[in-house]
Every structure is written in C-alpha cells, then in structure tokens.
Amino acid sequence: MKIILYKRGAEADLYLDEWYDRKVIIKMRVPKSYRHPKLDLKLRTSRTLHEAEILHEAKKTSVPTPTIYFVDEKEAKLVIEYIEGIRIKEHFEKLNHIDLNRICRDIGMKIGLLHKSGLIHGDLTTSNMILTREQKIFLIDFGLSFHSQDNEDRGVDIHLMKRALDSTHYESANLCMKSIINGYAKIMKRDLMRKILDRVKEIEDRGRYSGERHT
Amino acid sequence: MKSMKRVKQLNCLGIESTAHTFGASIVIDNGEICSDVREIYIPHRGRGIHPSEAAQHHNSKAQSVILKALKGAGMNVNDIDIIAFSCGPGLGPCLRVGATVARALATYLNKPLVPINHALAHIEIGILTTNVEDPLVVLVSGGHTAISAFGGNRWRIYGETEDITLGNLFDMFARATELATPGGPEVEKMAAKGCKLIDLPYTVKGNDVAYSGLLSAALREYQKGTPLEDLCFSLQEIAFSMMVEATERSLAHTEKKELLLTGGVAANKKFQLMLESISGLQNAEFHVVDAKYTGDSGVQIAWNGILAFQNGITVKIEDSIVKPRWRLDQVDISWRS
Ligand SMILES: Nc1ncnc2c1ncn2[C@@H]1O[C@H](COP(=O)(O)OP(=O)(O)O)[C@@H](O)[C@H]1O
Ligand SMILES: Nc1ncnc2c1ncn2[C@@H]1O[C@H](COP(=O)(O)OP(=O)(O)O)[C@@H](O)[C@H]1O
Ligand SMILES: [Mg+2]
Ligand SMILES: [Mg+2]
Numbered sequence: 001m002k003i004i005l006y007k008r009g010a011e012a013d014l015y016l017d018e019w020y021d022r023k024v025i026i027k028m029r030v031p032k033s034y035r036h037p038k039l040d041l042k043l044r045t046s047r048t049l050h051e052a053e054i055l056h057e058a059k060k061t062s063v064p065t066p067t068i069y070f071v072d073e074k075e076a077k078l079v080i081e082y083i084e085g086i087r088i089k090e091h092f093e094k095l096n097h098i099d100l101n102r103i104c105r106d107i108g109m110k111i112g113l114l115h116k117s118g119l120i121h122g123d124l125t126t127s128n129m130i131l132t133r134e135q136k137i138f139l140i141d142f143g144l145s146f147h148s149q150d151n152e153d154r155g156v157d158i159h160l161m162k163r164a165l166d167s168t169h170y171e172s173a174n175l176c177m178k179s180i181i182n183g184y185a186k187i188m189k190r191d192l193m194r195k196i197l198d199r200v201k202e203i204e205d206r207g208r209y210s211g212e213r214h215t
Numbered sequence: 216m217k218s219m220k221r222v223k224q225l226n227c228l229g230i231e232s233t234a235h236t237f238g239a240s241i242v243i244d245n246g247e248i249c250s251d252v253r254e255i256y257i258p259h260r261g262r263g264i265h266p267s268e269a270a271q272h273h274n275s276k277a278q279s280v281i282l283k284a285l286k287g288a289g290m291n292v293n294d295i296d297i298i299a300f301s302c303g304p305g306l307g308p309c310l311r312v313g314a315t316v317a318r319a320l321a322t323y324l325n326k327p328l329v330p331i332n333h334a335l336a337h338i339e340i341g342i343l344t345t346n347v348e349d350p351l352v353v354l355v356s357g358g359h360t361a362i363s364a365f366g367g368n369r370w371r372i373y374g375e376t377e378d379i380t381l382g383n384l385f386d387m388f389a390r391a392t393e394l395a396t397p398g399g400p401e402v403e404k405m406a407a408k409g410c411k412l413i414d415l416p417y418t419v420k421g422n423d424v425a426y427s428g429l430l431s432a433a434l435r436e437y438q439k440g441t442p443l444e445d446l447c448f449s450l451q452e453i454a455f456s457m458m459v460e461a462t463e464r465s466l467a468h469t470e471k472k473e474l475l476l477t478g479g480v481a482a483n484k485k486f487q488l489m490l491e492s493i494s495g496l497q498n499a500e501f502h503v504v505d506a507k508y509t510g511d512s513g514v515q516i517a518w519n520g521i522l523a524f525q526n527g528i529t530v531k532i533e534d535s536i537v538k539p540r541w542r543l544d545q546v547d548i549s550w551r552s
Contacts, residue, residue, distance in 0.1 A: 008496070010467035011460075034492040035456040036412050043417070089468070123421045127468045144421065156377075160421040166544075167364070167371035168468070207375050 011047065011143055019069055019079055027051075029076035029143075044076035047143040052078060054119055054145035061117040063110045064138045083138045089126035092169050104176045106137050108183025111157065114139075115196075116187055120146050120153045125164035151192075155199030158184075162200065226290065227297040227524070228281070228320070229517025232313030233305025233333045234357060235264055235397075237273040239284035240513030241295070244521045246343055250287030251507070251514045252280045261390055270308035277316050284513065295326060299520025302330035302530075303538035304358060310537035318532050327529040331519045333511075334359050334543040337504075338370065339522060340515035341477035344505035351471040351499070353462055353490065354543075356478035356511075357382035357397070360458070362422060362465045363543060365551050372544050373465040374422025381480050384426045384454055391434055392443060402447045403483055409448030413441060417453050422465050424457045451485055459489045466497040477504040479511070526550050 006016040006025065015026040029044040031037075052071040059065055070079035088103070095103065107129065114121055121128075122144030130138045148154070161180065165173040185193055224243055231238035231253075238253040256272035258264055285292060300317035303310060321328040337359070338352050352363045352370070360381045362374040379387070382399060389398025394405065415432050418425045433450050437443070466474065474494045476487065481503055494501035508514055526549045 008467070010464035032493075032496075034459055034489040036452050038412050039417070039452065039456060123464070125421065125468055144419070156420050156423075160423065163372065163374075163422075164468075167366070167373045170367050170369075170371060203377060206377055207372075 009141070016082065017079075022069075023082040023084075024069060025066070025080050025082050027078040027080060045073055048076045048078060049073060050145055051142040054142045054147075055080070057117070058114060058119060058139065058142065058145075061113045061119070063113050064136050065142070066138065066140060083130045083132065083140070085130040085132040085138070087127060088129040088131055088137070089168065091131055092126055092172070097175070100172060100176060101179045103131070103137065104179035105183035105186075107161075108180035108185075109187055110137060110139060110183075111161065111180070112184045112187025115154050115157070115184075118147055118149045120148050120157050122146060122157065122160075124157055124161040126168060151196050151199050152203075154196045155203050158196065158200050159203045223296075225296045225521060225524070226288075226294050227299055227329075227517045227520040228284065228295045229331070229513040229515070229520050230281070230298070230300040230313045230317050231333075231336075231511050231513045231516045232273050232309050233301045233303070233511065234309055235269060236511040237276050237280055237312070238511060238513035238516075239281045240517045241284055241288040241290060242514060242517035242521060244525070246518070248514055248518075249290070250284045251512055252283040252287060253512055254280055257396055260396070261393060263386070263390060264306065266306045266308045269306065270312050273309060273312040277312060280513075281316070281320075292320075292324060295320075295324060297327055297329055297520050297524045298324070299329040299331050299516050299523070301333045301336070301516050302535070303333065303541035305333055305537075305539060307537065307539045310539060314535060314537050318535055322532060327524060328532060328535055329520045329523050329528060330530045330535060331516050331523065332541055332543060332546045333516075334361070335370065335546055335548075336515035336519045337477045338363070338475075338543075339519050340508045340512075341475045341502070341504035343518055344508060345475060345502035347473045347475050347500075347502050349471060350473035350475035350502065351462070351466055351469055352475045352477060353458070353481075354478045355381045355458070355476070355480035355486075357386060359478055359543075360424065360426075361543065362462055364465075364469050364471055365548075368547050368549065368551075370543050370546070370548070373469065374424070374461045377420065377423050377425040378427040379430065381426065381454060381458060382478075384430055384450070385480075387430055388433055388450060392437055392446075394443075397479075399480055399483065402451060403485065405444055405447035406451045406485070407448075409442070409444035409446070411442075411445040411448070412452060413445055413449040415449055415453050417457060419457050419460050422461045422468075424461050426454060426457075429453060429457075451483075455483075455486050455489050458486075459493055462490060463493040463497060466493065466499055472499050473502060474499045475502045475504070477509070479509055482506065482509040522550055 066081040360376040386398040394401040
C-alpha cells in the first residue's frame with residue numbers, strides 16, 4: 001500500500017499506512033521553518049513524547065484513545081491506530097438535541113475520567129474527537145497533554161472546551177456545555193467540581209480583563 | 216426621496232481615545248480616507264500609561280486634532296453627517312475624553328452619534344485595506360491579543376491571551392530595561408542585533424497563550440546581565456512562536472482561507488513573516504492591515520462609524536456611556552454573514 005498524506009493538522013502531517021495488516025496513522029511533527037531550530041526541535045520531541053505517554057495512560061482510564069504502536073523520538077514520529085469514524089466537529093451540526101445531549105454528556109464523562117486520573121488533555125476541541133459507527137467517542141491529539149491534579153489546569157481544560165463550543169458551535173454551545181458538565185459531574189465529586197467550575201469563571205474573567213490593558 | 220438617484224454621500228468624523236492616542240479622521244461612505252490626525256501621549260521614561268495624565272493630554276489636544284482633521288479633508292464642520300467615537304474597551308479616563316467631545320459635537324450639530332468597539336475597529340480597517348472576505352483575524356496590540364473569526368452575527372473568539380497582551384509584554388519589558396516607549400518597535404530593533412536563543416518559558420494552551428511567565432523570566436535574565444540584544448531576540452522569538460502556533464491551530468480548526476493580521480503589533484516584520492509562513496502551510500492567503508493603520512487612529516473609528524450607522528446603530532446622548540470592558544464578542548453585527 002502506498003503511503004498517502006491523509007491530513008495536515010495544526011502541528012503534524014498525518015499519513016495513512018499499514019502496519020502488520022492494521023490500518024495506522026503515522027503522525028509526523030515536521031519542522032516548522034518559522035521558528036528557531038532549537039525551539040522547533042524541543043517542541044517537536046517533547047510533544048511527541050507527551051503524546052505517546054499520555055495516550056497510553058489515558059487508555060488505562062477507559063477513555064477510548066488510539067493504541068500506540070511505535071514512537072520515534074528523534075524523528076518526532078508516532079505510529080498509532082487508525083480510528084474509523086467522523087470528527088465531532090463535522091458531525092455536530094447535523095445532530096438533533098437528544099443525540100447532542102447524549103454525546104456531550106459522554107464527552108464530559110471522558111474529560112472527568114482523564115482529570116480524575118491526574119491527566120489534562122490540553123487541547124479539547126471538536127477537531128480532536130472522533131465518533132465511531134458504534135457511537136464510541138475517541139479522544140485524539142494528546143500533544144499538549146500533561147500530568148496534573150491542579151484545579152487551575154483542570155479549569156483551563158474545561159475553559160478550552162467551552163470556548164471551542166462558543167466559537168465553533170455557537171448555536172448549541174450553551175446546551176452542549178450544560179450536558180458536558182452533567183457528564184463531568186458523574187465522575188468528579190460535587191465540591192471538587194464546584195471549585196473547578198469557579199476556576200473556569202476566573203480564567204474567563206482574566207481574558208476579559210485583558211481588554212482593559214495593564215498600564 | 217431615497218430611491219431617487221444616488222443618496223447623498225456620508226461623511227463620518229471618527230474620534231479615537233482608548234489609550235495613548237487621541238485621533239480624529241474623516242472617512243466617506245465609499246471607503247475614502249480624507250484625513251488622519253493623531254497626537255500620542257508618551258509617558259515618562261520607565262513608566263506606563265498614567266490614565267489621568269493621558270486623559271489630560273487628550274483634553275489639551277482634542278480641539279486642534281479635530282480642526283486639523285476637518286481641514287485635512289477640506290471640509291467644515293457642517294459637512295459632517297455622523298460622529299463616531301471609541302466607546303471601549305480602553306482606559307476609562309481616556310475614553311471619557313473622546314466621548315465628551317463626540318457628544319458635544321453631536322449635540323451642537325444635531326447629528327447622529329455612533330458608539331464603536333475599538334477591537335472591531337482594528338478588524339474592520341484591516342478588512343477595508345486588504346479586501347479580505349472571511350478571514351481568521353489575529354488582533355494584537357497593547358489592549359488585545361486574540362484570534363477571531365466571524366460566525367452567526369458576531370466575531371467569535373477562538374483563542375486569546377490568558378494574562379497580559381503581546382503589546383503589554385513588549386511595553387513592560389522595554390520599560391523595565393529602559394528602552395524607549397512604546398516598547399514594541401524598540402524590542403524589534405534590538406532583536407535584529409541579537410542571535411542567541413535564551414531558554415525562556417513557552418506557554419501555549421490549545422489556542423490560548425500566556426505571557427506573564429515569559430515576561431518575569433526575561434526580566435530575571437536581564438538582572439543576571441544577559442545581553443539585551445539576545446534577550447530581545449529571544450523574547451520576540453518565543454512570544455511570536457507561541458502566538459503563531461495558536462494561530463496555526465485555529466486555522467487548521469476553522470479551515471479559513473484567509474488570515475488577517477491587524478493591531479499595533481502587526482507592524483512587526485518578523486511576526487508578519489512567521490504568520491505568512493503558516494498561512495502557506497494551511498492554504499490560507501496572508502494579509503496585513505495597511506502599514507499606516509496598524510496602530511490606533513480616528514480612521515478606524517470613522518470607517519466603523521459608517522458601517523454601523525448604515526446598519527441603524529446610533530446611541531442617544533444620555534445613553535452614550537463608555538464601556539471600558541466591552542468585549543469584541545459582545546458586539547452584534549448585521550453587515551456581515
Ligand atoms: N488516530 C487517528 N485516526 C483517524 N484520524 C485521525 C487520527 N489521528 C488524527 N486524525 C485526523 O487528523 C487530524 C489531525 O490530527 P491531530 O492528531 O489532531 O494533529 P494536530 O496536532 O496537528 O492537530 C485530526 O483532526 C483527525 O481528523
Ligand atoms: N514594530 C512593532 N513590534 C512589536 N510591537 C509593536 C510594534 N509597533 C507597535 N507595537 C506595539 O503595539 C501596541 C500599540 O498598539 P495600538 O493598536 O496602537 O494601541 P492599543 O493597544 O491601544 O490598541 C504597543 O504595545 C506597541 O508596543
Ligand atoms: Mg488536532
Ligand atoms: Mg488599538
């Protein structure tokens with residue numbers, strides 16, 4: 001089978017290939033000529049390693065993630081399971097309220113499972129979630145992921161999800177966010193969740209404040 | 216009478232006073248810019264904008280700036296059809312100077328008063344001067360650091376700073392290292408003489424950035440005696456790379472085919488080149504606002520005044536309070552789809 005460029009992501013070029021009879025994605029973090037080579041190398045290798053490590057750990061939390069087959073730190077290259085399905089981003093607009101609710105609650109639970117295990121995704125958008133035919137939601141793109149039990153980091157994670165909805169799916173954003181929080185609440189303890197949601201508000205206000213400028 | 220021939224040309228006087236600049240300009244409804252007059256308040260060396268000092272400065276310049284703007288356009292005050300002013304976001308005392316002058320003129324001339332959002336003004340002047348249609352916008356200045364695109368009836372925020380802005384980063388760094396004000400152009404000049412990349416914190420969170428950690432670390436390096444050239448070089452390198460990464464992520468996510476750079480920091484050549492590079496990677500056309508209109512001016516307010524007025528937006532004098540925290544994504548817009 002010929003290797004074909006499957007997608008160009010924000011950070012990586014993704015190729016479709018076969019690996020011992022399995023369909024796989026080769027994720028190559030290619031050098032970016034706009035930035036300093038030293039910084040470029042550092043970012044590409046650290047992201048690749050983080051992605052490999054956290055993908056692996058997320059699996060143990062029962063959050064569906066692609067299986068990882070091969071890591072090449074030097075080339076900033078990952079070989080991961082190909083997930084057949086459709087990105088949530090494209091799927092979202094076509095859903096009725098009931099399905100939307102169900103999917104968002106599911107997303108909320110997945111975020112909760114990660115957070116409860118001390119993992120932060122770091123780039124929660126509807127571009128980074130794949131829905132399979134069996135209605136299973138896979139989280140992908142763990143390049144910005146890291147370990148943390150800190151409410152600030154959890155808050156930023158939720159904030160990013162919320163903002164992705166507000167910007168990309170503004171028509172259903174409020175409804176979806178409610179369902180996500182409902183799902184999240186199934187996993188996280190009430191009082192802890194409160195603290196995290198308070199932090200989300202704080203983070204939003206920081207952004208607002210920048211409109212005013214620091215003199 | 217409207218249906219007969221051409222409707223009379225509309226002349227808008229725009230007044231800008233959100234921060235350091237007091238500006239006035241006259242723009243015609245066909246997009247022609249007739250005049251552009253600015254007076255800029257410069258704080259004492261080593262200090263930031265002092266809001267009430269800046270307001271005093273604006274007060275003392277307001278009349279002459281507006282008269283020059285009229286003269287430059289070859290118009291007298293009776294030729295003005297609309298008065299537009301920066302209503303926010305910005306520094307309260309500064310905003311109130313522009314608003315007061317605008318109210319007085321609108322009352323005296325009995326002409327409509329139009330409140331303008333300063334962030335939107337940066338975007339619309341970018342669109343006017345580049346002819347883009349549906350861009351992803353990178354708005355970077357002293358007051359703003361945001362990635363935005365239009366959807367529904369509003370500019371939606373895809374990413375932004377979680378603490379200080381890119382302009383603030385440069386201005387605050389320059390102040391602490393005794394470079395001149397504003398800091399951005401000074402850092403840019405210094406950076407051209409440096410080449411060593413110093414290890415400084417790089418913080419990107421999805422499409423968001425955060426700069427305060429970078430600022431503190433850079434200042435610590437300065438205290439240690441690291442050459443300023445190399446520090447400026449590194450500060451720019453890291454700060455811009457962060458913003459460019461967030462922008463590329465937003466481009467990949469939104470799949471917009473145009474990228475528009477606007478706001479004061481858009482003047483930076485290095486930053487322009489970096490964004491041009493990722494535009495190529497994401498199959499988007501790269502555009503920068505006309506170099507004359509990167510920074511604050513009455514022009515962007517006057518042009519937005521035309522757009523807003525044509526879409527029925529005016530404000531009664533008694534309701535025309537300034538809004539220091541008015542966010543871009545709170546403005547409803549009826550002239551785009
Ligand atoms: N394991 C996978 N299976 C199927 N499609 C994938 C997989 N990983 C990534 N993709 C597709 O490629 C796109 C970019 O991949 P991603 O990992 O998000 O890279 P980037 O960090 O560059 O955003 C995703 O939005 C998705 O459409
Ligand atoms: N060449 C440059 N490089 C980087 N920053 C710049 C450059 N020129 C101006 N700036 C920055 O732009 C900011 C001013 O932006 P402007 O849009 O005029 O004002 P405001 O912040 O009130 O919207 C300042 O922070 C200044 O340092
Ligand atoms: Mg991605
Ligand atoms: Mg500005």
